[in-house]
Amino acid sequence: MSQLSEAGGAARDLAPEAALALSGVWKSFGGLEVLRGIDLQVAPGEIVTILGGSGSGKSVTLKHMIGLLRPDRGRVFVDGEDVTLYSERAWVEVRRRFGYVFQGAALFDSLSVAENIAFPLREHLKWSEREVRERVRECLAAVALPGIEQKMPAELSGGMRKRVGVARAIALEPSVILYDEPTTGLDPANARRIGQLILALRKRLRATSVVVTHDLEVCFSVSDRIVLLKDGQLVVEGTPEEIRASSHPDVREFVGGLEPSEVGDGPSSSEGEIGQ
Numbered sequence: 001m002s003q004l005s006e007a008g009g010a011a012r013d014l015a016p017e018a019a020l021a022l023s024g025v026w027k028s029f030g031g032l033e034v035l036r037g038i039d040l041q042v043a044p045g046e047i048v049t050i051l052g053g054s055g056s057g058k059s060v061t062l063k064h065m066i067g068l069l070r071p072d073r074g075r076v077f078v079d080g081e082d083v084t085l086y087s088e089r090a091w092v093e094v095r096r097r098f099g100y101v102f103q104g105a106a107l108f109d110s111l112s113v114a115e116n117i118a119f120p121l122r123e124h125l126k127w128s129e130r131e132v133r134e135r136v137r138e139c140l141a142a143v144a145l146p147g148i149e150q151k152m153p154a155e156l157s158g159g160m161r162k163r164v165g166v167a168r169a170i171a172l173e174p175s176v177i178l179y180d181e182p183t184t185g186l187d188p189a190n191a192r193r194i195g196q197l198i199l200a201l202r203k204r205l206r207a208t209s210v211v212v213t214h215d216l217e218v219c220f221s222v223s224d225r226i227v228l229l230k231d232g233q234l235v236v237e238g239t240p241e242e243i244r245a246s247s248h249p250d251v252r253e254f255v256g257g258l259e260p261s262e263v264g265d266g267p268s269s270s271e272g273e274i275g276q
């Protein structure tokens, strides 16, 4: 898996220990074939980033991992369990293990920050008010926004909204976190903060993470492995070092012109606590 490789071709054997797996997933909308045989396995605790052009199917891929979309063909596995044909009710249980950071923060504008973060807790758990309050406080501390419980989303900056979106996604202490464009629209400092948060959450929750991003700095600083989605298929995969050094034309088109010094030093040197 660590070798830069041309993906596709025959479906691979599934590793039983994969936290998440898509196997030969196809998906069309109307006449448009968006996914054309996606094979992707994510190991427990691994951070995999999906790169790809706008409209290439990155969000559609993430939505298959959490049962918001169903494949036309192929299979989806969570913790080795084949969830492809699960009913919506069965998916609700599976989703308890997931945090999903939506493209755009997707906060409920009429609810306070505290109520936004408490939402999944109230949906899934029968906790006392005190327990909910304490978890909300912990989640806000984890995204370095302590004490903003009573604010309304409209009062927050874009970066704060993104971080509240992450706080809501981690409220149930998920074992898998899916991040859809977590840094789009943020200034470099806020984007870097989100990158540090992704690493800190992996450390704290031992979470398996899939990140969709256009942000190469975040991509290279957080990923264990990077895959590139093009024409409905994962055309290349590799470690950040392999991708950086790759001469594959699709990779160059994406990361072309970036020097190693511009794209961070890799996960080990930037792993750490969340700064303000």
Ligand SMILES: Nc1ncnc2c1ncn2[C@@H]1O[C@H](COP(=O)(O)OP(=O)(O)OP(=O)(O)O)[C@@H](O)[C@H]1O
Pocket: 029, 032, 034, 052, 053, 054, 055, 056, 057, 058, 059, 060, 061, 103
């Ligand atoms: N529910 C849907 N119904 C119909 N078409 C859809 C649906 N969801 C996605 N698509 C189409 O699938 C294609 C891929 O969409 P997707 O949202 O996955 O792109 P993306 O790679 O996430 O792009 P971006 O970087 O702009 O977010 C697009 O052509 C989109 O219009």
Ligand SMILES: [Mg+2]
Pocket: 058, 059, 060, 103, 180
């Ligand atoms: Mg998208």
